[in-house]
Amino acid sequence: MDTTKEQAMLSQEALQQIDREVAKYPAGRQQSAVMAALRIAQVEKGWLSRETIAYVAEYLDMPAVAAYEVASFYNMYDLEPVGRHKITVCTNLPCALSGGVHAADYLKEKLGIGFNETTADGKYTLKEGECMGACGDAPVLLVNNHHMCSWMTKEKIDQMLADLESK
Amino acid sequence: MLEIEIDGKAVTVEDGSTVMDAANKAGVYIPHFCYHKKLSIAANCRMCLVQVEKAPKPLPACATPVTGGMKVWTRSEQAIKAQKGVMEFLLINHPLDCPICDQGGECQLQDLAVGYGASQSRYQEEKRVVFNKNLGPLVTTDMTRCINCTRCVRFTQEIAGEMELGQAFRGEHAEIMPFIEKTVDSELSGNIIDLCPVGALTSKPFRFAARTWELARRKSVSPHDSLGANLIVQVKHDEVKRVLPLENEAINECWLSDKDRFSYEGLNSEERLTRPMIKCDGQWREVDWQEALEFAANGLRSVLTDHGGEALGVLGSPHSTVEELYLLQKLARGLECENVDFRLRQADFRTDTLRPGAPWLGMPIAEVGDLDQLLVIGSFLRKDTPLLAQRVRQAAKRGLTVSVVHPVADDWLLPVRNRATVAPSAMPAFLREVVFALAELKNDKVSAELELNAPEAISDVAHNIASALAGAANAAVWLGNLAVQHARSTDLQLLAQEICRLSGARMGYVGEAANSVGGYLAGAVPGIDGLNAFRMINQPRHGYLLLNAEADRDFADSHAAQRALETARFVVALSSFGSANLAQLADVLLPISPFTETSGTFVNCEGKAQSFVAVAKPRGDTRPGWKVLRVLGNLLAVDGFDFNDSESVLRAALADGYESRLNNRLAARPVVNLSIESALERVADVPIHFADPLVRRAGSLQRSRDARAPVAMAHSQTLAGLGIASGSRVRLSQSDAAVELEVIADDTVAPNCVRVAAAHAATANLGAMSGPISMERV
Ligand code: SF4
Ligand code: FES
Ligand code: FES
Numbered sequence: 001m002d003t004t005k006e007q008a009m010l011s012q013e014a015l016q017q018i019d020r021e022v023a024k025y026p027a028g029r030q031q032s033a034v035m036a037a038l039r040i041a042q043v044e045k046g047w048l049s050r051e052t053i054a055y056v057a058e059y060l061d062m063p064a065v066a067a068y069e070v071a072s073f074y075n076m077y078d079l080e081p082v083g084r085h086k087i088t089v090c091t092n093l094p095c096a097l098s099g100g101v102h103a104a105d106y107l108k109e110k111l112g113i114g115f116n117e118t119t120a121d122g123k124y125t126l127k128e129g130e131c132m133g134a135c136g137d138a139p140v141l142l143v144n145n146h147h148m149c150s151w152m153t154k155e156k157i158d159q160m161l162a163d164l165e166s167k
Numbered sequence: 168m169l170e171i172e173i174d175g176k177a178v179t180v181e182d183g184s185t186v187m188d189a190a191n192k193a194g195v196y197i198p199h200f201c202y203h204k205k206l207s208i209a210a211n212c213r214m215c216l217v218q219v220e221k222a223p224k225p226l227p228a229c230a231t232p233v234t235g236g237m238k239v240w241t242r243s244e245q246a247i248k249a250q251k252g253v254m255e256f257l258l259i260n261h262p263l264d265c266p267i268c269d270q271g272g273e274c275q276l277q278d279l280a281v282g283y284g285a286s287q288s289r290y291q292e293e294k295r296v297v298f299n300k301n302l303g304p305l306v307t308t309d310m311t312r313c314i315n316c317t318r319c320v321r322f323t324q325e326i327a328g329e330m331e332l333g334q335a336f337r338g339e340h341a342e343i344m345p346f347i348e349k350t351v352d353s354e355l356s357g358n359i360i361d362l363c364p365v366g367a368l369t370s371k372p373f374r375f376a377a378r379t380w381e382l383a384r385r386k387s388v389s390p391h392d393s394l395g396a397n398l399i400v401q402v403k404h405d406e407v408k409r410v411l412p413l414e415n416e417a418i419n420e421c422w423l424s425d426k427d428r429f430s431y432e433g434l435n436s437e438e439r440l441t442r443p444m445i446k447c448d449g450q451w452r453e454v455d456w457q458e459a460l461e462f463a464a465n466g467l468r469s470v471l472t473d474h475g476g477e478a479l480g481v482l483g484s485p486h487s488t489v490e491e492l493y494l495l496q497k498l499a500r501g502l503e504c505e506n507v508d509f510r511l512r513q514a515d516f517r518t519d520t521l522r523p524g525a526p527w528l529g530m531p532i533a534e535v536g537d538l539d540q541l542l543v544i545g546s547f548l549r550k551d552t553p554l555l556a557q558r559v560r561q562a563a564k565r566g567l568t569v570s571v572v573h574p575v576a577d578d579w580l581l582p583v584r585n586r587a588t589v590a591p592s593a594m595p596a597f598l599r600e601v602v603f604a605l606a607e608l609k610n611d612k613v614s615a616e617l618e619l620n621a622p623e624a625i626s627d628v629a630h631n632i633a634s635a636l637a638g639a640a641n642a643a644v645w646l647g648n649l650a651v652q653h654a655r656s657t658d659l660q661l662l663a664q665e666i667c668r669l670s671g672a673r674m675g676y677v678g679e680a681a682n683s684v685g686g687y688l689a690g691a692v693p694g695i696d697g698l699n700a701f702r703m704i705n706q707p708r709h710g711y712l713l714l715n716a717e718a719d720r721d722f723a724d725s726h727a728a729q730r731a732l733e734t735a736r737f738v739v740a741l742s743s744f745g746s747a748n749l750a751q752l753a754d755v756l757l758p759i760s761p762f763t764e765t766s767g768t769f770v771n772c773e774g775k776a777q778s779f780v781a782v783a784k785p786r787g788d789t790r791p792g793w794k795v796l797r798v799l800g801n802l803l804a805v806d807g808f809d810f811n812d813s814e815s816v817l818r819a820a821l822a823d824g825y826e827s828r829l830n831n832r833l834a835a836r837p838v839v840n841l842s843i844e845s846a847l848e849r850v851a852d853v854p855i856h857f858a859d860p861l862v863r864r865a866g867s868l869q870r871s872r873d874a875r876a877p878v879a880m881a882h883s884q885t886l887a888g889l890g891i892a893s894g895s896r897v898r899l900s901q902s903d904a905a906v907e908l909e910v911i912a913d914d915t916v917a918p919n920c921v922r923v924a925a926a927h928a929a930t931a932n933l934g935a936m937s938g939p940i941s942m943e944r945v
Contacts, residue, residue, distance in 0.1 A: 050347045063324075065333035065346035072335040 008051030010059075014044045018059065031062045034070050036160065038077055047078040075130065076145050082125040083118040085164050086143040089152075091128050094135035102150045103139040110161065124164075170735075171237040171463065186217060186239055188227040194266035197241050198250055198279050200364045201316035202229035202258075205421065207324060212257070212316050214279065216249035217241045218673070225249035245284075254283040259290045261766045262311050270366030272379040276314065281663050297342050303350035304870040305357055305429060306368050310790070313367035315341050319359040326422070327353040328560050330579025343367070352872040354553045354855055357428040361421070361613035372432055372867045373409045382405075385782035386413055388769050389427040390486050390762040391859060392552045393678030394418060394532065395771030396427045396808065400763060405783040407763055408432045411742020417533045418771070425871070426855055426862055431763070433784075433864035438744045440758035441787025451750060456788065460795075463755045464802040466737040467502070470710035471733040476503030480703035480731075483509045483691055483714035484721055485680035486859045487792065488767030489776070490813050491759075492682065493689040493820035495714050503804030505697025506708065509686035511716055512648075512679065512724045512853070512925070514935060516699040517657040525687030528772040529675030530569075530643060536562045540639035540672070542570045542601075544634060544663055545594065547646020549579040550855040550873070552677055555772070556581070570632045572597055573649065574850040575922060576915040588917045591653055592844040598662035599841060600625045604633030605669040614665060616835035635735050642672035648679045648853065652723060654937045658838045664831075674831045677770040680859065685770035688828060689820045707731040713740045714792065715759070717860055719748045726904035726934045741792055744860050748931075758789040761861060765791035774829040776821055821859040844939065847885070850922045851936035857926040877924035879942070881914035885920070898945045899923060901934035907945055 010018075021036035035071050037056050048071050057067035071077045078086070089104040104126075108114055111124050118125040134140045137150030149160055168179050171189055178193040185208070190197045200212040205600050210230035217228045220238035225245060240246055258280060265271045297310035317334055320343065324330040331351045335342050345351055351359070359368050382401035389396040396419035401409040410431050412423040419427075443459030444451050454462070470478055481499040483492050492509055499507040510516075535558040549556040560581040563569055570585035572594060589597050604625045606613045613619055636642050644667050650659050667674040678684060686692070693699050697705065704727045711732055722728035732738050732752040740753040743761040750756075759765075764785040768778040784789070793813050800808030810816045856874040868874055879899060886893060893912035898905055899921065908929065916922045925936050933940075 054346070063330035063333070063346070065335075065344070065349075066330055069333040073337045104560055150477055 008049065008055040010041055010044055010052075010055065014040050015059070018056075022060070030060045031066070034060055034062065035074070038067065038071050042077060047081045050099055075127070078088055081118075084123050085167075086125045086127060086144050088127040088129035088145075090130065090132050090138070090142075091139045092131040092135075094131070095138040098138035099153075100139040103141065103157060106154055106157055110157070169233050169235045169237075171233050171235070171239065173239045174241055180233055184233045186219070186226070186231045186233060186237075187215060189233050189239075190228060190241060190405075195241055197290045198283065199229060200275060200279075200314060201318060203318055203321075203362060206318060206321045206362075208316050211322065212314065213253045214250065214257070216246060216253060218243045218245040218249075250741040251285070254280060254560070255285065255289070257314050258288065259283060260295045260311075261314065262294065263288075264312070267659050268309070268312065268366035270312075270363075270376060272598055274366060275364035283414060295339060300344050301350060302368075303343060303352060303356070303734060303872065304867045305371055305425060306351060306360055307371040307374055309367055309369070310343065311367075311723065312365045313343055314365055315343065316364060317343070318362040318364070319368060322355060322359050322362055323351065325935045326358070326557060326560075327355045328333065328455045328557075329353060331356075332359075332640065350872065354425055354550060354873060355422060355557065357425045358412075358422050370409065370429075372429055377403050377408045382408055383782075385780075387763065387779045387782055388681070388777045389423075390681045390769065391425070391426050391430065392554075393528075393680060393683050393772035393864060394552055394554050395769055395775065395777050396423055396426065396554060397777070398423070400431070402783050404583045405786075407434050407783060416572040416775075417531065418775070419554055421535060422554055422557065425868060425873075426553075426858075429868050430862045430865045432866045432868070433744075433861040434761055434763055436744070436864035436866070438746060438864055439786060439789075440742060440745045440756055441789060443758060443884040444756040444790060446754045451756075456798075458792070459755055459757060460798055460802055463739045464799060466754060467710055467712065467739065468803065470737050471502060474709050477696075477698075478709040479506060480698070480708035480711045480735075481505040481507040481704060482511060482700060482711065482716055483507075483686070484511060484716040484859065485509050485683045485686050486861075487682060487686075487715045487763070488762070488819050489682060489685040489689045489770060490767050490816040491714060491792040491796065492686050492691040493816060494558040494764060494793055494800065494808075495712070496689065496691045498800050498803070498805060499712070500694075500798055500863045501800060501808075502803060505694035506703050507691055507697065508693055508700035508703065509682070509691040511700050511721050512652050512936065513656070513699075514652060514654050514701050514937060515656040516701065518660055518833055519692065519699065521657070521834040521836060522830075523832065523834075524828050525684055525774075526676040526678075526831050527684050527774045527829045528645070528677065529831050530773065531556065532771075532773045535559060535658050536565070538562055538567050538641050538643055540568050540570075540635050540642035542572070542636060542642075542644045542666070542672070543646065544572045544598070544646050544659060545579060546571075546573060546645065546652030546677055547589075547649065547651060548677065548853045550852070551579065551648050551679070552772075553855075555677065568635055570635060572632075573647070574848075574920055575852075578915075583630050587626075587628045587632070588668060588915070590844065590848050590917045590920050591649070591850060592655070592842070592848055593917075594650075594653070595655055595658040595662060595838065596622070596625075596841045596843055597629060597750060598659065598666065599628035599838070601633050601636075602662055602669065605637055605666060606631045608637040609669050610635055611669055614668065614835055615835065617661060617665060618837035636666065636670035636672055639670065639672065643675055644670075644672045645675045645677050647677045649850070649937075651676065651679065652851075652936055654935070655840055658840055659840050661832055661835065664833055664835075667934045676772070676831065679853075681771070684774055684829070685768065685776070686774060688770055688825055704728045704731045707734050710737040711735050711739070713738065713742070713753070715742060715860060717742075717744075717746060717749060718752055719928070720857065720860075720863065724902075724935040725925065729931070730840040741795055742860070743789070744864060757795050758787070759792035759795055760785045760789050764789065765793070767791075767793070770821075771909045774826055776825070778817065844919075846939040847941060848920045849933075849935070849937060849940040850916065850920045852922065853926045854924050857924070863926075876929050877908070877927050879908045880916050881910060881920065881942070882914055882916050882918045883912040885916075885918050886910065886912050889942060891942065896945050897942050899933060899940055899942050901938065901940050904932055904934040905929055906932050910942065
């Protein structure tokens with residue numbers, strides 16, 4: 001096996017998690033678990049390289065391009081490497097009306113990067129996100145896909161960055 | 168059945184029909200892009216919006232099921248407004264670059280924009296640009312023109328059987344692409360060009376060659392595989408510029424294989440012969456027809472005078488027309504030579520004395536879809552006959568179970584339920600297991616004439632195949648090219664016949680070439696005392712007459728064929744193409760027209776005779792093969808050679824009711840050899856783009872993945888046993904014939920075999936396509 005393929009391989013734990021997802025669907029429908037499988041792969045690898053996507057596709061016995069369709073459709077999958085902390089700011093309309101864009105501008109200024117960029121030290125990546133279903137909490141942002149932060153005023157952003165800094 | 172009304176017309180349609188189906192039935196045209204009758208419904212372009220009574224908003228006709236009493240208006244104010252609205256959206260990001268687009272003049276978007284588009288765009292903002300993709304040598308892309316209808320994606324998934332394209336990203340950013348840096352390699356890939364309703368996917372070889380309205384459209388028939396796909400050949404100034412499918416639901420539906428579609432490039436190859444040539448004192452000289460034909464006739468006559476008719480070998484390719492093959496055999500027989508054959512890649516001819524008729528598919532192609540069980544013996548089906556494999560693929564979706572007995576577990580992109588991957592010599596023994604398992608299941612006896620002893624054991628696969636066939640309502644057993652070219656083909660055929668007798672399945676032959684059935688009907692087979700193709704080569708003759716055949720590529724044993732021709736005193740070659748090899752072996756080259764420049768007939772695998780006429784003038788001094796043979800017959804004073812036109816040749820060759828001569832029955836006789844070789848065996852495929860002289864010269868196809876130079880392939884255990892590492896260079900030899908190639912481990916090949924393609928320059932110096940071979944590292 002060549003090295004890139006080897007690098008794309010997932011750990012036993014990750015494969016077991018994928019198997020659990022596959023088991024939720026009828027036999028022969030393992031493809032249905034592709035979203036979960038890609039999520040699990042991304043948590044392990046930090047991002048989804050083409051090789052990782054191809055590996056997941058092969059594991060689920062589906063065409064690589066079909067897995068790529070899914071990985072490229074949802075913006076929580078990262079097709080390029082991201083920093084240690086990925087901050088995704090919602091800029092959809094309700095958030096935008098309640099300071100979402102300002103929150104994003106403030107983050108850009110503080111981190112010195114624009115959307116889809118990563119700080120030189122590899123710590124932070126800034127992303128623009130779509131509605132997270134928490135419009136009442138606007139402005140809203142998401143840290144590392146899993147941690148949701150509400151009412152992100154400048155003070156709260158400072159606080160959040162200070163917390164992340166220590167991690 | 169449901170009654171509905173479309174634009175005031177009453178139509179009755181089947182339950183489950185869509186509004187689109189109903190409109191088609193009523194002859195009402197609804198504009199559409201993503202809908203295609205052979206593909207699944209995506210309903211993503213919205214062009215087909217129509218007004219439906221009581222529906223609050225316009226509905227997509229392609230995805231709206233019909234209900235009883237439904238009233239539909241396709242041209243009402245609401246419908247037209249919706250259709251125009253959709254068109255405006257579709258054009259927002261479209262570059263409108265029709266003047267430089269190859270699709271111009273045959274573009275659905277262009278046509279519908281005339282009907283539904285505004286004369287000016289209201290969109291002033293920036294348009295998106297999508298980078299082009301490299302899909303390989305056949306299909307070119309201008310992805311900015313794509314309207315994301317996903318027809319191409321669905322084609323690769325559903326018809327070609329492998330999803331080679333997808334739609335990545337979303338919304339405004341959605342793009343059609345293959346998986347990163349892959350090309351589209353399907354043997355059916357060219358169909359996405361026809362399917363693409365805009366100029367996003369167009370033909371690479373045809374790019375900027377002509378405008379559609381400059382081209383004459385003429386009907387023809389594919390000269391390649393045994394399916395006999397119907398073609399529209401497009402011609403400008405007597406040069407073939409493009410080939411498209413002529414829709415024929417009973418044969419090729421609306422598809423073509425890439426070979427059918429792109430082989431025309433070979434017609435314009437530099438190797439086309441355009442002048443008759445004769446070899447004097449080792450020097451080739453262009454001469455006029457008169458001189459060439461007299462030279463040929465004199466040469467043949469002198470062989471005949473010195474040695475008699477049996478000193479001649481007359482060999483025609485199965486890609487020749489019925490007319491050519493008929494005159495070829497008539498000429499041979501007129502010269503008292505019974506040595507005539509067209510089955511050049513066949514090795515075992517014992518069936519000739521057992522067979523009263525012409526072997527064929529045993530059923531109409533269109534009925535493949537109704538089968539519930541299919542056993543395929545010895546076939547590279549997907550690459551040998553791509554559109555027949557496509558039919559099987561569709562049938563498999565509807566419940567057809569496929570079983571395969573073959574030395575290679577190639578991926579046909581369809582589910583194979585039972586697979587026996589055994590060495591060629593083990594195939595008869597395996598089929599015997601199926602026979603005995605079937606007899607037991609059916610409470611029947613194995614025919615005594617076969618003189619078969621029961622096998623010691625019956626494997627699970629054999630058992631599964633037997634029970635699948637035993638329970639079938641509509642089953643078929645097909646013998647593929649490898650089975651027919653097998654060194655013990657007769658045994659395979661007798662065993663297949665027994666399987667059919669016991670199970671009630673229909674027996675069929677896939678057939679190798681466009682005229683594999685027609686050659687039999689034309690009588691291009693040796694008489695009782697005549698030599699068959701294999702013998703003519705292995706018992707060298709003094710003189711040869713070759714028709715459309717190349718010694719180094721088209722024979723069961725290319726090494727022996729070249730040697731036989733080399734030692735012959737006189738060789739006449741009727742051919743559309745020259746080559747260094749032919750120049751070395753022949754004494755006269757008579758340039759005959761390829762299928763586009765002559766009239767002729769091919770009989771396809773289902774036994775349908777399809778005649779065609781020339782679509783272009785013969786190039787240079789070439790003449791139709793049948794005319795050249797007729798004049799040769801006259802010069803050699805053979806009786807009955809005064810045909811005025813090809814129709815009268817056809818009438819003589821294929822009398823009315825020729826269909827009754829299609830017959831797969833074999834007289835029963837003992838199966839003689841069930842032994843399994845211990846020596847390494849050769850498995851030879853004929854790669855799709857090397858099968859005949861025309862396709863071998865088609866430039867773009869030759870750059871496709873299917874035309875990669877062959878490597879030897881063997882099971883990793885076989886290689887380990889021989890102490891050869893995958894990737895090594897090896898010397899492959901069969902008695903005094905040998906070549907050097909790279910070998911790679913491939914576990915789809917049955918153990919104890921080496922897969923080495925035939926028909927390729929790299930393997931032309933090897934011997935028989937089946938039988939023992941040795942392999943050693945160099
Ligand atoms: S490339 Fe052509 S066929 Fe494919 S999605 Fe785009 S418009 Fe449709
Ligand atoms: S718009 Fe930001 S969460 Fe809904
Ligand atoms: S044809 Fe109906 S939505 Fe495209």
